[in-house]
Amino acid sequence: MDTPVVVGIVTAVWAFIGIVLPILVQFFMWRSPNKGILQIMLVLSAVCCYVFWLTAYICQLNPLFGPQLKGDLLRVIQQEWKP
Amino acid sequence: MGSLLRSEEMTLCQLFLQSEAAYACVSELGELGLVQFRDLNPDVNAFQRKFVNEIRRCEEMERKLRFLEKEIKKDGIPMLDTGDNPDAPAPREMIDLEATFEKLENEMKEVNANSEALKRNFLELTELKHILRKTQTFFEEAESHHHQAMHDPYLAEENMGLLGEEAHRAGQALRLGFVAGVILRERIPAFERMLWRACRGNVFLRQAEIEAPLEDPVTGDQVYKSVFIIFFQGDQLKSRVKKICEGFRATLYPCPETQAERREMAIGVMTRIEDLNTVLGQTQDHRHRVLVAAAKNIKVWFIKVRKIKAIYHTLNMFNLDVTQKCLIAECWCPVVDLDRIQQALRRGTERSGSSVPSILNRMTTKQEPPTYNRTNKFTSGFQAIVDAYGVASYREINPAPFTIITFPFLFAVMFGDMGHGVIMFSFALWLVLREKQLMARKIDNEIWTTMFGGRYIILLMGAFSIYTGFIYNDVFSKSLNLFGSKWYPRPNPYTVKGEGTLQLNPANTTINGDPYAIGIDPIWQMSSNKIAFTNSFKMKTSVVLGVSQMFFGVTLSLFNHRYFQRPLNIFCEFIPQVVFLFCMFGYLIILIFYKWIHYDSSMAAPSLLIGAINMFLFNYPDKTIHLYPGQQGFQAFLVVVAVLCIPWMLLVKPFFLRYQHRYGQLKSLTFLNGGQTDDSEVAFVSFPKSPGESTNTSVQFKHQQLSVNSGDLLNHDQEVVHNEVGAGLHHEEEEEKVFDFPEVFINQAIHTIEYCLGCISHTASYLRLWALSLAHAQLSEVLWTMVLRIPLSINGYFGSVMMFFVFMAWSSMTVAVLVVMEGLSAFLHALRLHWVEFQSKFYKGEGYKFQPFSFEHILDYGGDE
Numbered sequence: 001m002d003t004p005v006v007v008g009i010v011t012a013v014w015a016f017i018g019i020v021l022p023i024l025v026q027f028f029m030w031r032s033p034n035k036g037i038l039q040i041m042l043v044l045s046a047v048c049c050y051v052f053w054l055t056a057y058i059c060q061l062n063p064l065f066g067p068q069l070k071g072d073l074l075r076v077i078q079q080e081w082k083p
Numbered sequence: 084m085g086s087l088l089r090s091e092e093m094t095l096c097q098l099f100l101q102s103e104a105a106y107a108c109v110s111e112l113g114e115l116g117l118v119q120f121r122d123l124n125p126d127v128n129a130f131q132r133k134f135v136n137e138i139r140r141c142e143e144m145e146r147k148l149r150f151l152e153k154e155i156k157k158d159g160i161p162m163l164d165t166g167d168n169p170d171a172p173a174p175r176e177m178i179d180l181e182a183t184f185e186k187l188e189n190e191m192k193e194v195n196a197n198s199e200a201l202k203r204n205f206l207e208l209t210e211l212k213h214i215l216r217k218t219q220t221f222f223e224e225a226e227s228h229h230h231q232a233m234h235d236p237y238l239a240e241e242n243m244g245l246l247g248e249e250a251h252r253a254g255q256a257l258r259l260g261f262v263a264g265v266i267l268r269e270r271i272p273a274f275e276r277m278l279w280r281a282c283r284g285n286v287f288l289r290q291a292e293i294e295a296p297l298e299d300p301v302t303g304d305q306v307y308k309s310v311f312i313i314f315f316q317g318d319q320l321k322s323r324v325k326k327i328c329e330g331f332r333a334t335l336y337p338c339p340e341t342q343a344e345r346r347e348m349a350i351g352v353m354t355r356i357e358d359l360n361t362v363l364g365q366t367q368d369h370r371h372r373v374l375v376a377a378a379k380n381i382k383v384w385f386i387k388v389r390k391i392k393a394i395y396h397t398l399n400m401f402n403l404d405v406t407q408k409c410l411i412a413e414c415w416c417p418v419v420d421l422d423r424i425q426q427a428l429r430r431g432t433e434r435s436g437s438s439v440p441s442i443l444n445r446m447t448t449k450q451e452p453p454t455y456n457r458t459n460k461f462t463s464g465f466q467a468i469v470d471a472y473g474v475a476s477y478r479e480i481n482p483a484p485f486t487i488i489t490f491p492f493l494f495a496v497m498f499g500d501m502g503h504g505v506i507m508f509s510f511a512l513w514l515v516l517r518e519k520q521l522m523a524r525k526i527d528n529e530i531w532t533t534m535f536g537g538r539y540i541i542l543l544m545g546a547f548s549i550y551t552g553f554i555y556n557d558v559f560s561k562s563l564n565l566f567g568s569k570w571y572p573r574p575n576p577y578t579v580k581g582e583g584t585l586q587l588n589p590a591n592t593t594i595n596g597d598p599y600a601i602g603i604d605p606i607w608q609m610s611s612n613k614i615a616f617t618n619s620f621k622m623k624t625s626v627v628l629g630v631s632q633m634f635f636g637v638t639l640s641l642f643n644h645r646y647f648q649r650p651l652n653i654f655c656e657f658i659p660q661v662v663f664l665f666c667m668f669g670y671l672i673i674l675i676f677y678k679w680i681h682y683d684s685s686m687a688a689p690s691l692l693i694g695a696i697n698m699f700l701f702n703y704p705d706k707t708i709h710l711y712p713g714q715q716g717f718q719a720f721l722v723v724v725a726v727l728c729i730p731w732m733l734l735v736k737p738f739f740l741r742y743q744h745r746y747g748q749l750k751s752l753t754f755l756n757g758g759q760t761d762d763s764e765v766a767f768v769s770f771p772k773s774p775g776e777s778t779n780t781s782v783q784f785k786h787q788q789l790s791v792n793s794g795d796l797l798n799h800d801q802e803v804v805h806n807e808v809g810a811g812l813h814h815e816e817e818e819e820k821v822f823d824f825p826e827v828f829i830n831q832a833i834h835t836i837e838y839c840l841g842c843i844s845h846t847a848s849y850l851r852l853w854a855l856s857l858a859h860a861q862l863s864e865v866l867w868t869m870v871l872r873i874p875l876s877i878n879g880y881f882g883s884v885m886m887f888f889v890f891m892a893w894s895s896m897t898v899a900v901l902v903v904m905e906g907l908s909a910f911l912h913a914l915r916l917h918w919v920e921f922q923s924k925f926y927k928g929e930g931y932k933f934q935p936f937s938f939e940h941i942l943d944y945g946g947d948e
Contacts, residue, residue, distance in 0.1 A: 060598035062683030066587035067610030
């Protein structure tokens with residue numbers, strides 16, 4: 001899958017959870033005593049999970065070395081994982 | 084947002100309670116559970132307090148109730164627990180309760196004593212019955228011995244003729260006396276030996292075991308006894324034998340000699356036993372009835388008595404004002420709940436029928452109020468783990484709402500396995516869905532209580548572990564291939580023979596340049612150099628996460644400074660802290676990302692670690708590869724700025740404070756509170772006072788000059804009244820506190836050193852995120868390679884049979900080692916990261932917890948007071 005597409009989709013998902021949902025909560029739940037906690041939880045989980053995914057993605061963009069595989073495995077991969 | 088971000092605003096209140104109404108009001112307040120009373124008589128001995136008699140009576144009642152409870156449990160009667168919460172009864176009812184308990188206790192004691200006596204009687208009769216049965220055989224044997232002795236020629240010659248057979252028998256029988264009795268079976272060998280030695284072998288013992296066990300009346304145990312009969316000659320031996328029997332606690336019984344008498348006695352004994360049985364049965368029935376009736380109410384009685392005791396303990400803390408015949412109490416309570424407290428007081432006054440209303444007075448004070456965080460069942464677990472380190476100072480930022488997410492997240496980074504995450508999540512889900520049933524069971528085990536209390540924490544930990552396991556692409560050490568791997572081997576596969584390996588070159592063996600969409604590529608799981616790749620990834624991720632959390636912590640300290648109005652701290656602490664952290668580690672994070680994006684396998688990439696070391700040593704060897712032009716100069720600049728932050732943090736604040744102190748408080752209020760060290764201040768604005776008035780800093784209430792309802796001075800609500808006397812000005816006069824420059828300087832030095840060294844060591848400490856996740860992944864892989872893979876590689880049916888047993892081993896080791904042990908380990912390390920690395924950036928934690936006077940709390944923990 002193309003890099004910009006993937007980045008775009010994942011960023012959009014976490015942005016929804018981390019930005020849009022807390023704003024919705026602000027309007028729909030504004031009398032509830034748990035509103036603040038829910039907002040903090042949404043924002044923090046979005047930030048943490050997004051950063052974690054981002055580091056995993058970016059570190060694989062330009063790998064400096066490749067995996068070392070055994071001969072048999074190579075052949076199986078060539079058969080099974082044909083692009 | 085007042086809810087959990089900061090602790091609640093508290094106020095010190097004074098209560099004036101009419102003596103009659105005091106009891107009822109305290110009862111209402113106990114039901115409400117929102118006030119914490121202060122002890123106004125701290126130096127008074129417990130035995131000199133006013134209500135010590137009532138407390139003594141309550142303890143006596145509790146003792147009686149405990150006795151009753153023990154009896155009920157002994158009989159195995161279920162105690163009805165309706166979950167009712169009766170109100171504390173009025174003092175009048177206490178007398179009724181006392182009388183009831185007294186009567187019940189006496190009855191039970193009487194019944195018990197009677198039953199014991201009856202049982203003893205029963206035991207004696209039973210033993211006698213056994214004796215009568217067994218001795219039948221003994222006497223028959225003894226008679227046959229007599230016959231033999233008689234036919235002995237030596238004896239026979241003397242007694243032939245005149246007396247005849249009966250006379251002989253009578254003569255022989257008269258010469259042999261006997262005693263019969265019952266003894267514990269275990270004691271028989273020693274008894275026999277003692278008899279033999281003491282009587283020099285001149286006594287003759289016969290014994291037979293009683294098959295059925297007998298009940299010991301005192302202890303209620305079943306014991307085995309034996310019947311014995313001893314034949315002897317003469318009185319000396321008789322007394323000796325009797326003494327020995329006494330010594331061995333054998334009970335002797337009179338046993339008639341002739342068979343006819345014995346038979347009569349046996350019949351008599353049987354009838355008496357039957358009668359006794361009937362009486363015993365009726366006694367037990369009566370006891371059972373009494374206990375059943377008591378068991379219905381006993382839980383309610385316990386609750387009532389505990390409440391009464393709690394109320395009197397609280398009343399002991401009040402001050403008695405004899406001139407106005409009322410009790411005075413001081414308590415802490417949350418400001419937002421003052422209405423509810425007023426209502427409770429009104430209810431109490433009405434209930435007691437008193438005409439004089441109770442008065443609630445707000446007081447201002449310099450003492451630090453307790454910290455009160457209102458939590459629900461979800462947040463209470465997280466608040467508990469924050470409080471375990473230290474209760475937050477009054478009104479400082481509470482780390483708990485952030486901990487709700489960051490703690491499970493950091494745990495998951497170290498635990499990261501989808502399979503284990505699913506196990507943990509489902510366990511916690513079961514705990515949460517079955518909450519009510521599990522709470523009702525009231526299981527006492529400490530480990531269970533800890534785990535059940537943390538069920539929401541475990542739930543979140545499991546959920547985040549599933550996510551991080553997905554990113555690490557690790558399901559019980561196997562990877563998923565959902566999006567298609569990026570790596571595809573292009574070279575001719577037949578060039579690699581046998582056990583040889585080939586390392587794929589990123590330049591020509593990828594399908595296209597796009598990485599695996601979400602997570603680590605599945606090919607790494609199967610490669611031999613997997614660890615080299617994941618080490619680099621996990622270490623850098625750990626540093627990124629760690630530095631972000633530390634930045635977040637420092638930012639929270641900014642909110643604290645702004646709330647407590649200390650702009651000096653913002654300038655002298657917050658800004659240099661942020662600059663220092665950024666120059667050293669923020670820059671490192673930027674470099675990490677830059678290197679990932681900019682360098683690929685065709686370029687020679689510089690090592691970040693060596694680069695960072697060189698940056699601090701100003702050591703730039705000629706062959707260094709630069710990441711970007713001008714790197715050397717920029718890095719030197721950053722290091723210089725970071726080093727400059729150190730004296731900024733160290734020197735500016737103490738010298739500024741000294742300057743301020745020397746030139747007085749002519750300036751505006753905003754800089755005044757900078758004169759403190761970081762003690763928290765309670766400071767509520769009272770109403771303005773005339774400048775010359777001396778301030779009374781003592782908080783103890785003076786009984787005179789009570790001003791009630793001086794509404795014209797107030798601009799707040801009418802219900803709450805401010806007390807004139809005993810309030811201090813909210814801004815401290817500087818002459819009260821002596822400004823101690825050396826102390827301030829040393830404090831600042833400690834703070835600076837702690838921060839600077841802490842930055843470096845804490846960043847390295849975050850590498851435990853990498854270390855634990857590596858350990859977990861490796862353990863998981865070992866379990867696969869050494870355990871689960873073996874039966875899978877066996878062909879045929881035998882393999883499936885083996886698989887059955889090996890799966891048992893694999894799954895128990897997975898749960899025991901990987902989920903429980905690794906889970907506990909990751910929990911501990913994530914907790915440490917929060918307590919030390921995160922909270923040291925902003926948290927003081929010097930407060931004390933708000934412990935309201937609440938019946939619910941007292942009853943749950945079953946304690947006294």
